[in-house]
Structures are given as structure tokens and as C-alpha cells.
Amino acid sequence: MSVETQAVEGIQLSDAAATKVKSLLNxxxxxxxxxxxxxxxGGCSGLRYQLFFDERSLDGDAIADFGGVEVVVDxxxxxYLGGAVIDFVDxxxxxxxxxxxxNATGSCACGDSFS
Known part of the structure; x- marks a missing residue:
């Protein structure tokens, strides 16, 4: 069974986020x-983000590599995610x-939900 993938267009992973992801993966x-x-x-604004670690490859997944950290988007x-920047703040x-x-026209105070 082959799974077809494409490159993620425009999504970015900051250096801080890549470092944190590598640490969590380790x-x-x-x-x-x-x-x-x-x-x-879902969420209070209609849509919500989910970030999680996954070993699956789904048909149509878009994949980007950021210094050894693979980011996968279905x-x-x-x-919804073209041009989005994923960062890690501490x-x-x-x-x-x-x-x-x-792409978000509005968001909620929680920061996890957008429209």
C-alpha cells in the first residue's frame, strides 16, 4: 500500500519550536x-488546532522537514495552515x-481556537 504525500506549502516551524519538539521526541x-x-x-471560535506526535502516514499528508523535525499536515x-508559524514560548x-x-480571521482568548 503506498501513501501519497506532498510538501507543506508555507508552514514554518521556529527554531525554538524545533528545539522543543526534538527534546520531546528524545x-x-x-x-x-x-x-x-x-x-x-470545535473550540469557541469554530476551529481548533491539534498538535501531537504521530507515527502514521495518511494519504494526502503534506510533510515539511525543519532541521530533522518532520511536520505533517493532513x-x-x-x-487552513498556509503561512502559519509554529513557535514555542517559555x-x-x-x-x-x-x-x-x-488565515485566521478571529480567535478566542484561549489561543487554541480560531475562525
Missing amino acids: QEGRDDLRLRVAVQP RMSVP TIEKQGFTIDNP
């Missing part, structure tokens, strides 16, 4: 995982991944 002790970014219905999520106020998405 903690997992597996070399078959990739960072999957998806857009799903074909339904690709149009401040006294907040720690975690953020997504700056030029």
Missing part, C-alpha cells in the same frame, strides 16, 4: 514519530506552542 525514545498539526471543528488542514506567563496563522 524523551519519547522513538525515532518513528513526527509532529502532526491538524485543524479540527490534506484537509493544509488550506515565559513566566505562558509556556507552550503557539500558532500565528494569517
